[in-house]
Amino acid sequence: MLGRWLTLVTVGVLLGACVSAGPPPTLTGVAMTKYPVRTYRVRGNTGPEVNRSLFRGGANIIGTPGALAVAKIGFEFEGEPVQRRSVCLVENADVTVDAEVTVPVWRSTRRASPELRAAWKDFEGYARWHEEQHILIAERFAARVEAAIESARARTCDSLTVQVNRVVRRIGRQHDAAQRQFDVNERRRVRRLLNAIDQAA
Numbered sequence: 153m154l155g156r157w158l159t160l161v162t163v164g165v166l167l168g169a170c171v172s173a174g175p176p177p178t179l180t181g182v183a184m185t186k187y188p189v190r191t192y193r194v195r196g197n198t199g200p201e202v203n204r205s206l207f208r209g210g211a212n213i214i215g216t217p218g219a220l221a222v223a224k225i226g227f228e229f230e231g232e233p234v235q236r237r238s239v240c241l242v243e244n245a246d247v248t249v250d251a252e253v254t255v256p257v258w259r260s261t262r263r264a265s266p267e268l269r270a271a272w273k274d275f276e277g278y279a280r281w282h283e284e285q286h287i288l289i290a291e292r293f294a295a296r297v298e299a300a301i302e303s304a305r306a307r308t309c310d311s312l313t314v315q316v317n318r319v320v321r322r323i324g325r326q327h328d329a330a331q332r333q334f335d336v337n338e339r340r341r342v343r344r345l346l347n348a349i350d351q352a353a
Contacts, residue, residue: 185287187223187251189280194258199268199352206256206349214254220342223283225290225331226250229320231301233309240309242316247298249290253283268352275345282338286331293327 192213196202210220228250231242256279260269300319306312 184291185249185251187253187287190252190254191257192254194256196258197261197263198265199271199350202258202268202272203346203350206258209256221255221279221283222253223286224252224254225286227290227294227297227324229297229301233312235309238307240306240312242301242304242312245298245301247294247301249287249294251287251290253280253287255279255283265352268349271345271348271352275349278341278345282342285334289330289334290327293323293330297323 192209194202194205194209196205206220207218211217214220214222216222226249228248229246230248231245233240234243256276258272258276260272297320300323301316304312304316304319306315
């Protein structure tokens with residue numbers, strides 16, 4: 153049993169330091185990975201109060217200044233290296249995604265305006281969508297890693313292990329870059345949603 157050849161851990165973080173606009177996103181897919189969703193409490197009766205609590209809670213719970221939600225993502229690789237005469241290959245290759253999501257929750261109060269409730273609903277839905285996209289990105293790269301492992305061949309199993317680890321690290325770097333680019337692409341939308349909360353009466 154090969155067990156864990158390499159475990160990559162990345163964090164997809166929804167940050168609040170950006171600027172605005174664009175239509176709301178549509179869901180581009182549903183993650184196959186089953187993952188727990190943890191929450192932290194946001195308080196306040198006005199938009200500015202809610203935003204202050206959001207940033208304070210995100211920094212304290214997630215541990216990153218400016219972080220509002222997070223997807224912790226890891227890959228696990230398993231397979232059986234088998235020597236077939238002069239060639240070693242991997243049988244039963246399996247790459248899985250392990251994920252955990254943390255998002256904020258706010259319970260509206262009687263003093264909260266309808267505008268604030270609507271703005272929060274938009275933000276909360278987006279935050280969950282955003283973190284699920286990080287998991288979908290991970291799943292796409294997990295499929296690429298699995299295909300690479302299945303197609304790998306070497307004269308010896310020691311050589312195959314070196315080859316597979318090299319390929320996994322290369323695809324892992326591509327995965328991390330794709331996750332960062334997604335966050336960059338979404339920055340304007342995040343600021344628009346936060347502005348809507350802040351401007352609610």
